[in-house]
Amino acid sequence: MKIVITGGAGFIGSNLARALTEQPRVTQIRVLDNLSTGHKPNIAGLDVDFFEGDIQNAVLLDQVLRDADAVVHLAALPSVPRSLRDPLASHHANTTGTLQVLDAARRAGDLYVIAASSSSVYGANPNLPKHEDLTPAPMSPYAATKLATEAYLSAYHHSFGLPVLSFRLFNVYGPGQRADHAYAAVIPKWVSATLAGQPVTVHGDGTQTRDFTYVGTVCRVFTNALLRRIIEPRPVNLAFGTRKSLLDLIPEIEVATGRPAHREHRVPRVGDVSHSQADSTRLLALFPEVTPVPINEGIAATVDWFRASAVIAASS
Structure with missing residues (x-):
């Protein structure tokens, strides 16, 4: 092919x-x-x-x-x-x-x-x-x-x-997703900020949910x-219906990085959806053998990539 x-x-x-x-x-x-x-x-x-x-x-x-x-x-x-x-x-x-x-x-x-x-x-x-x-x-x-x-x-x-x-x-995330631009997604932005000892920016109260x-x-x-x-x-x-709030995402990042993530709240962004959760019925009918990677494993792999990328960047 x-x-x-x-x-x-x-x-x-x-x-x-x-x-x-x-x-x-x-x-x-x-x-x-x-x-x-x-x-x-x-x-x-x-x-x-x-x-x-x-x-x-x-x-x-x-x-x-x-x-x-x-x-x-x-x-x-x-x-x-x-x-x-x-x-x-x-x-x-x-x-x-x-x-x-x-x-x-x-x-x-x-x-x-x-x-x-x-x-x-x-x-x-x-x-x-x-x-x-x-x-x-x-x-x-x-x-x-x-x-x-x-x-x-x-x-x-x-x-x-x-x-x-x-x-x-x-809300796709994982290794290779960069945080060094104005339109970066939430997980790479927060992982990068936590590793750097900087606050994570939360738009709104953080109770909005996503299906990562x-x-x-x-x-x-x-x-x-x-x-x-x-x-x-x-x-x-x-997606697989694994709904998670942004505030609940922060402890996952803290565990994976081994560092505290300090929150900095800002006004909500125009156009942002409050809640998102997939019904995966049609997906599983077409792809019954596919199972999702748990978010703790996915964030750990993402943190590993950021750390490796920092080493590569520092040595280049």
């Missing part, structure tokens, strides 16, 4: 590329990334063919997808706050970019397409747990772009017969879907 990963130099993409190199049936991995949020060192040492460029470049897409069997579409401008600052940039990268990938997949011979959506599409819908038949209620431009991603995958499946699968990701999912679990599901060619035009939650 020849697999293309858009956004493959990013956090999830590079972890997936590493996981796929261990699969005997995968004979070639092509990574396409414009390096706007991805980093080439993430794929250093991996047996992949790297193409630097943007998914909105149709000519480049045709080159990268030629003779491929499947595309895992992860390229996007992530982050709710980023989309609030520049909604058009998020739309072009996430919505138009997805449309370009789908059209290129058709031109390449109706390739199998897996794409990453987001739990943010549930937005203001208060029902818990979040099941895929709930009415979406996006609260940010980013969430709207991910809902559009799902809609385009479904439309291309029903209109053109394109084999597709879209996953709603819930370890990146290794996500990669196992993606890999399984690729090898078995699982086709599902409806979106699929990729």
Whole structure:
């Protein structure tokens, strides 16, 4: 199998590329990334063919997808706050970019397409747990772009017969997720701050809940879907209902780092969802053998990566 990963130099993409190199049936991995949020060192040492460029470049897409069997579409401008600052940039990268990938997949011979959506599409819908038949209620431009991603995958499946699968990701974390930028996710930010002896910033009172999912679990599901060619035009939650408040996350980080985490509360952020918890019924029907990595193990692995990265950075 020849697999293309858009956004493959990013956090999830590079972890997936590493996981796929261990699969005997995968004979070639092509990574396409414009390096706007991805980093080439993430794929250093991996047996992949790297193409630097943007998914909105149709000519480049045709080159990268030629003779491929499947595309895992992860390229996007992530982050709710980023989309609030520049909604058009998020739309072009996430919505138009997805449309370009789908059209290129058709031109390449109706390739199998897996794409990453987001739990943010549930937005203001208060029902818990979040099941895929709930009415979406996006609260940010980013969430709207991910809902559009799902809609385009479904439309291309029903209109053109394109084999597709879209996953709603819930707060993915783990090794390789950086903390050194303005839009960093909560776990890498808090792990990095605690290791550095700095306070962790809590927006709001910290009682908001999230369904944290370890990146290794996500990669196992993606890999399984690729090898078995699982086709599902409806979106699929990729999380396991392990709801945890931000305040309850802090002791996990303290245990893993062996250091106290001092809280610094700030005002809530616009566009943030108060509570998130996945209904995993559809996921487990498609992938009954997949079990999640417990959060204490995932955070411990994340802390180990941060410590190793600090050593590498200090010696480079």
